[in-house]
Amino acid sequence: MELLQEILVFITFAIALGYLITKFVWKPAFLSGNKKSKACGEDGCGCH
Numbered sequence: 001m002e003l004l005q006e007i008l009v010f011i012t013f014a015i016a017l018g019y020l021i022t023k024f025v026w027k028p029a030f031l032s033g034n035k036k037s038k039a040c041g042e043d044g045c046g047c048h
Contacts, residue, residue, distance in 0.1 A: 022028065
């Protein structure tokens with residue numbers, strides 16, 4: 001039973017550490033939320 005508790009504590013610590021790293025240090029591309037939008041007329045849609 002102690003081994004299970006230690007594993008759960010380790011998993012919780014790893015998740016918390018991963019959250020803090022992605023929040024303050026490193027932002028992966030899939031979490032950034034920056035979507036590039038094209039200005040009107042750049043893709044040849046004829047909207048100028």
